[in-house]
Amino acid sequence: LRLIGRSASYHIPGLRRPAVTVPGRAVRAMASAEEAAAKAAAHLADTEPPTIFDKIVAKEIPANVIYEDDEALAFRDISPQAPVHFLVIPKNRSGLTRLSKATPEHKALLGHLLYVAQLVAMKENLGDGFRVVVNDGPNGCQSVYHLHLHVMGGRQLTWPPG
Numbered sequence: 001l002r003l004i005g006r007s008a009s010y011h012i013p014g015l016r017r018p019a020v021t022v023p024g025r026a027v028r029a030m031a032s033a034e035e036a037a038a039k040a041a042a043h044l045a046d047t048e049p050p051t052i053f054d055k056i057v058a059k060e061i062p063a064n065v066i067y068e069d070d071e072a073l074a075f076r077d078i079s080p081q082a083p084v085h086f087l088v089i090p091k092n093r094s095g096l097t098r099l100s101k102a103t104p105e106h107k108a109l110l111g112h113l114l115y116v117a118q119l120v121a122m123k124e125n126l127g128d129g130f131r132v133v134v135n136d137g138p139n140g141c142q143s144v145y146h147l148h149l150h151v152m153g154g155r156q157l158t159w160p161p162g
Contacts, residue, residue, distance in 0.1 A: 051144050051145060052144060053089050053146040054093065054146060056073070057073055057091045066120060067088075067116060067120045068091075069116070070091070071090060071112050072089065072090060072113055072116045073089050074086050074088045074089075074116060074151075075087055077150065082131075082153055082154050083153070084125075084130070085150065085151070086124070086150075087148045087149065087151070088117045088148065088149040089147065089149075090109055090146075094106070094109070096109070096147040097146060097147065098137055098142060098145065099134050099136045099147060100136050113149055117149050117151045121151055121153060126151075128153075129153060130153030130157075131151070131153065131157050131161075132150070133150040134150070135150075
């Protein structure tokens with residue numbers, strides 16, 4: 001296991017994730033453009049062309065990588081919704097385009113991704129708490145069909161998330 005220093009960020013063309021400011025906290029607004037992008041990307045979920053995350057793993061697209069091992073990669077989100085917001089992805093998609101596509105063969109990898117999420121969260125000083133989110137499918141507003149965990153913290157998070 002090794003931690004990697006900061007590098008450049010990544011960009012998803014046409015994907016905007018605006019935030020609304022509320023006194024004392026940032027609240028993520030679900031824009032209709034993001035919902036439309038998620039629905040448009042859904043048709044690609046089963047055809048499995050290389051995603052932006054596959055390109056980040058292959059070092060074809062730069063990212064602000066903060067952790068890497070043989071199975072997982074963690075990098076900072078380009079549109080953070082909390083003071084600390086990073087993604088954890090499997091380096092090999094292995095058909096795991098969405099959480100709802102998981103099979104018994106994915107159990108060890110899924111556990112490893114959660115382990116990495118907490119490991120990096122502790123290194124990011126999130127010992128007081130953090131949130132792990134997985135968006136699944138068009139109604140879950142999934143826009144990249146490569147399983148990914150959002151890890152957010154660094155402030156008091158509220159419930160429900162929105």
